[in-house]
Amino acid sequence: MSIFSRISSVFRSHKLDQELDDELRSHLEMRAADNMSAGMSAEEAQLEARRRFGNPALIKESTRAQRIVLWLETVLQDARFGLRMLRRTPGFTLVAVLTVALTIGATAAVFTVVNSVLLRPLPYQNPDRLLTIAVFMPRSNDEVMATPQYVAFKTGSRILEDAGAYSPEDYNVSGTGEAERLHGVAATASFFTTLGIQPAIGHVFSAEEDRPGAEKVAVISHSFWQRHFNSDKDVVGKTILLDGVPHVIAGVLSPSFRFPDTSLQPEIMVPAAIPASFDASQPMLIVQAIGRIKPGVSVAQANSDLETVYQQYLAGTGAKFGAFFAGSTVHTRLLKTELVGPVRRPLLIIMTAVGCVLLIGCLNIASLQLARAVQRSQEVGVRSALGAGKLRLLRQLITENLVLSCCGAVGGIVIALVAAALLRAARLSALPSVAEIRVDLWVLGFAVLITLLSGLFFGLAPALWVNRAAPAEAIGKGNRATAGSGHRRVRNLLVVAELAIAVVLLAGAGLLVHSFSRVLAVDPGFDFHNVLTARVSFSLTTLRQQEPRFALIDNVTQEVRALPSVESVGITNSLPLMPYETSLSVIIEGKPVPPMGMSPFVSVAAVGAEYFQTMKTALVAGRHFNESDTRTSTSVAIVNQAFARKFFPGEDALGKRFRVPTPGPPAPWTTIVGIVTDVHHLGLAQNVSPEVYSPLSQSRIYDGVTFVLRTSELESTSAALRRIVAKLDPAQPVSDVTSMEQKLSASLAARKFNMVALGAFALLALVLAAVGIFGVLSYSVAQRSHEIGVRMALGSDRARVIKLILLEAAWLSLAGTLIGVGAALALTRFMASLLYHTRPTDPLTMVSVAVLLIGCGVLAGYVPALRASRVDPMIALRAE
Amino acid sequence: MPKNDQLLGSLDLLILKTLAQLGSMHGYGIVLHIQQVSDDLLRIEEGSLYPALHRIEEAGWISSEWRTSENNRRARYYQLTARGRKQLALEQQSWERVVKGVKSLLKFA
Numbered sequence: 007m008s009i010f011s012r013i014s015s016v017f018r019s020h021k022l023d024q025e026l027d028d029e030l031r032s033h034l035e036m037r038a039a040d041n042m043s044a045g046m047s048a049e050e051a052q053l054e055a056r057r058r059f060g061n062p063a064l065i066k067e068s069t070r071a072q073r074i075v076l077w078l079e080t081v082l083q084d085a086r087f088g089l090r091m092l093r094r095t096p097g098f099t100l101v102a103v104l105t106v107a108l109t110i111g112a113t114a115a116v117f118t119v120v121n122s123v124l125l126r127p128l129p130y131q132n133p134d135r136l137l138t139i140a141v142f143m144p145r146s147n148d149e150v151m152a153t154p155q156y157v158a159f160k161t162g163s164r165i166l167e168d169a170g171a172y173s174p175e176d177y178n179v180s181g182t183g184e185a186e187r188l189h190g191v192a193a194t195a196s197f198f199t200t201l202g203i204q205p206a207i208g209h210v211f212s213a214e215e216d217r218p219g220a221e222k223v224a225v226i227s228h229s230f231w232q233r234h235f236n237s238d239k240d241v242v243g244k245t246i247l248l249d250g251v252p253h254v255i256a257g258v259l260s261p262s263f264r265f266p267d268t269s270l271q272p273e274i275m276v277p278a279a280i281p282a283s284f285d286a287s288q289p290m291l292i293v294q295a296i297g298r299i300k301p302g303v304s305v306a307q308a309n310s311d312l313e314t315v316y317q318q319y320l321a322g323t324g325a326k327f328g329a330f331f332a333g334s335t336v337h338t339r340l341l342k343t344e345l346v347g348p349v350r351r352p353l354l355i356i357m358t359a360v361g362c363v364l365l366i367g368c369l370n371i372a373s374l375q376l377a378r379a380v381q382r383s384q385e386v387g388v389r390s391a392l393g394a395g396k397l398r399l400l401r402q403l404i405t406e407n408l409v410l411s412c413c414g415a416v417g418g419i420v421i422a423l424v425a426a427a428l429l430r431a432a433r434l435s436a437l438p439s440v441a442e443i444r445v446d447l448w449v450l451g452f453a454v455l456i457t458l459l460s461g462l463f464f465g466l467a468p469a470l471w472v473n474r475a476a477p478a479e480a481i482g483k484g485n486r487a488t489a490g491s492g493h494r495r496v497r498n499l500l501v502v503a504e505l506a507i508a509v510v511l512l513a514g515a516g517l518l519v520h521s522f523s524r525v526l527a528v529d530p531g532f533d534f535h536n537v538l539t540a541r542v543s544f545s546l547t548t549l550r551q552q553e554p555r556f557a558l559i560d561n562v563t564q565e566v567r568a569l570p571s572v573e574s575v576g577i578t579n580s581l582p583l584m585p586y587e588t589s590l591s592v593i594i595e596g597k598p599v600p601p602m603g604m605s606p607f608v609s610v611a612a613v614g615a616e617y618f619q620t621m622k623t624a625l626v627a628g629r630h631f632n633e634s635d636t637r638t639s640t641s642v643a644i645v646n647q648a649f650a651r652k653f654f655p656g657e658d659a660l661g662k663r664f665r666v667p668t669p670g671p672p673a674p675w676t677t678i679v680g681i682v683t684d685v686h687h688l689g690l691a692q693n694v695s696p697e698v699y700s701p702l703s704q705s706r707i708y709d710g711v712t713f714v715l716r717t718s719e720l721e722s723t724s725a726a727l728r729r730i731v732a733k734l735d736p737a738q739p740v741s742d743v744t745s746m747e748q749k750l751s752a753s754l755a756a757r758k759f760n761m762v763a764l765g766a767f768a769l770l771a772l773v774l775a776a777v778g779i780f781g782v783l784s785y786s787v788a789q790r791s792h793e794i795g796v797r798m799a800l801g802s803d804r805a806r807v808i809k810l811i812l813l814e815a816a817w818l819s820l821a822g823t824l825i826g827v828g829a830a831l832a833l834t835r836f837m838a839s840l841l842y843h844t845r846p847t848d849p850l851t852m853v854s855v856a857v858l859l860i861g862c863g864v865l866a867g868y869v870p871a872l873r874a875s876r877v878d879p880m881i882a883l884r885a886e
Numbered sequence: 887m888p889k890n891d892q893l894l895g896s897l898d899l900l901i902l903k904t905l906a907q908l909g910s911m912h913g914y915g916i917v918l919h920i921q922q923v924s925d926d927l928l929r930i931e932e933g934s935l936y937p938a939l940h941r942i943e944e945a946g947w948i949s950s951e952w953r954t955s956e957n958n959r960r961a962r963y964y965q966l967t968a969r970g971r972k973q974l975a976l977e978q979q980s981w982e983r984v985v986k987g988v989k990s991l992l993k994f995a
Contacts, residue, residue: 025952026936026940029913029962068933
């Protein structure tokens with residue numbers, strides 16, 4: 007028993023139906039009886055009564071329509087009928103439902119992401135009034151904000167209701183189990199009030215606790231609370247050590263709390279304790295500032311008010327400061343805009359792609375419905391001749407379309423749910439708020455809306471268009487003749503449009519694939535296989551002195567080197583695929599000295615042990631660092647080829663000397679003793695800049711160092727490394743233990759996500775377009791079976807018939823491809839910023855796409871062609 | 887389909903009035919009554935009568951029951967309800983106003 011008949015049995019009232027029948031019959035009988043008493047024969051009397059009565063079915067229909075219950079029943083009846091019709095043509099139904107499911111699934115999935123990332127409000131109070139405030143420095147083309155400026159804004163602005171600031175800071179956490187290096191944030195008390203954040207337990211810090219010299223407190227994240235305190239409810243008042251300093255826990259954040267900058271995800275928050283006034287002796291902290299503007303104030307108004315405040319502040323500071331900040335202006339942006347900025351364009355491109363898929367799907371449905379409507383025009387004609395009202399027929403068609411769309415939509419929503427779950431599980435760092443990606447009521451509403459629109463517009467319109475003819479015409483012409491060339495031309499147009507759109511998507515995806523392969527083909531300058539990395543970060547409080555730090559590094563190096571699974575060990579303070587640790591300007595011996603502040607920047611890394619050997623970064627010339635390079639010996643350096651090219655074009659860089667420009671007495675010269683190949687430090691797709699490597703023995707260690715271990719046993723070696731460090735110094739955490747391979751794939755994640763997403767949609771578009779061609783040709787074969795029969799009867803052989811149909815497929819594909827490539831050439835330049843060393847009009851990609859599409863088109867035509875070749879001429883001719 | 891289109895608006899009135907005069911009657915009887923009383927000027931089409939009867943019943947102006955007719959035939963008999971009587975009065979008034987209006991327009995020449 008189908009679900010529909012079960013539902014309808016609730017509503018169905020046989021009694022009402024039966025009574026109406028009886029009533030109309032009694033009417034007829036009474037009329038007939040009167041006719042007989044007027045002298046007619048029984049037969050005449052019956053006939054006359056019926057003639058006068060008109061169409062009893064129609065009367066019944068319109069009488070029933072007066073009753074709501076019965077009206078509902080007709081809807082269900084239509085739905086049942088629709089289902090029956092769909093069951094009768096399983097091929098059509100399968101293709102149509104799959105088309106609807108895939109398109110709605112893809113569209114809803116993308117809308118889910120767009121909704122979660124771009125549209126859904128941030129999880130803060132009145133998020134549309136939250137701004138980021140920064141000072142733009144035209145000299146360095148950079149945005150910066152320091153504590154004095156933040157205080158000036160907070161106290162001086164009339165449009166700010168509240169403002170808060172924070173500064174990321176990592177901590178060595180101890181005092182509760184194993185020592186850990188964790189992300190933290192120093193924030194003002196007003197940070198919480200600005201965003202409107204309530205803790206789950208305890209309190210966030212108050213203005214009193216956020217003062218210099220106040221007792222040290224900390225607010226911890228929910229996951230930190232679970233891990234370190236076993237979800238202890240009485241955690242408030244307990245103490246943890248941050249960089250060795252005791253902090254009293256004030257509160258625990260709620261599990262739903264999201265830090266505005268999702269890349270930070272701090273576990274610990276401490277008061278920033280910004281002093282209310284500044285003098286030159288105090289260090290400035292670089293902060294990120296978030297302001298809440300008063301209701302009714304626009305971003306532009308806020309910007310101009312803050313600009314006034316800022317210029318007044320600058321005028322009030324000393325001349326030295328003023329010169330440093332010369333030309334700087336205030337930049338404010340909505341917090342939301344700031345957060346989604348980098349993913350906006352890729353997401354818009356993916357949204358466009360899925361829009362194209364939706365369009366192709368709709369065109370496919372239109373094409374399918376057109377074919378079906380032509381086949382059914384006789385049936386519809388007969389039904390309207392038998393007295394079915396125009397509205398009644400229309401309702402029938404609408405219901406059928408909706409039944410079809412709904413089946414597809416259910417499948418689509420399932421696809422969207424699965425896609426959202428997969429995306430959440432993938433935890434793509436490329437997408438902000440990836441954890442919040444979920445199918446909500448908005449997404450469901452959106453899916454229902456496109457289902458209704460596509461079902462009604464693309465399903466109904468073709469049916470109406472075909473059935474606009476008078477019933478007599480439809481019945482008279484029969485099945486085959488109604489399929490005039492007009493309908494075929496429209497279907498061909500639809501398919502060509504589908505193919506053209508698919509070509510545009512394939513071209514876009516092809517370009518991304520091409521660009522990705524270019525990125526992967528880049529030689530990173532090191533061998534990223536089988537390299538384990540682990541960072542040891544020193545805090546200001548533990549191992550304050552340089553000597554014990556070096557001693558710890560040496561001891562760890564010795565013990566790790568002794569591990570049987572480790573081939574070699576290296577040390578660096580600036581690991582590739584991470585931001586540069588230090589950048590310095592240099593002066594080259596014997597070259598003109600540029601004016602102060604204009605010297606070019608180079609990045610500097612301190613490396614120790616067998617760093618280059620472990621990373622397999624090739625030495626091009628000169629020597630490696632060795633034991634003779636000590637703190638007291640001549641200062642030496644190894645540079646990369648980019649450095650040699652930039653500063654010594656056409657010369658040998660070996661033996662040349664450079665130094666850092668200093669205002670006082672000149673620093674000693676450093677001699678270049680080796681040249682290594684270029685390492686793509688900031689990522690494969692980033693340009694290589696000049697780099698200097700100095701021996702660890704001649705460097706100072708500030709934050710910490712990263713050990714690089716060449717080993718094929720990553721798991722066991724990383725455990726052994728942790729054990730060694732814990733044994734040598736239990737208070738010293740090891741962090742960021744990953745392989746170089748993982749770092750590389752993380753650095754490519756965003757690029758890969760774009761490629762996979764667009765690729766998936768392009769593939770979907772290709773499949774849908776192929777289904778479109780298949781549908782058109784199958785239909786055309788069915789319509790032309792008579793013609794094909796005649797051809798075969800006249801001596802045409804199978805091969806020729808196959809060729810005839812395949813040629814049609816080829817023509818359609820060729821037309822679609824030509825239009826599509828033209829459109830792609832015009833459109834792909836919008837994605838130029840996503841491409842690496844790939845022209846948006848890359849001819850190889852365009853040709854590959856064209857070949858792929860025509861190939862698929864002809865392949866899709868093969869089944870109908872085979873079917874055509876199996877037409878039995880006798881049957882085809884007799885069917886007349 | 888109804889041929890006397892101009893009657894459509896007044897069909898409810900005709901049915902209600904007929905039932906007020908006859909007390910209780912089946913569909914066929916209503917058709918005959920209107921035809922006879924109007925000297926064959928007004929003819930109700932079955933195609934509009936039954937939908938109208940069911941609509942009016944749904945509105946609660948008439949009620950129906952199955953009874954045996956004078957010639958021993960089972961038929962559905964309709965009669966006015968209290969609300970139907972009020973409705974009839976209303977419709978009659980508004981109809982008379984329309985007729986008055988049309989008459990004065992015709993006389994105007």
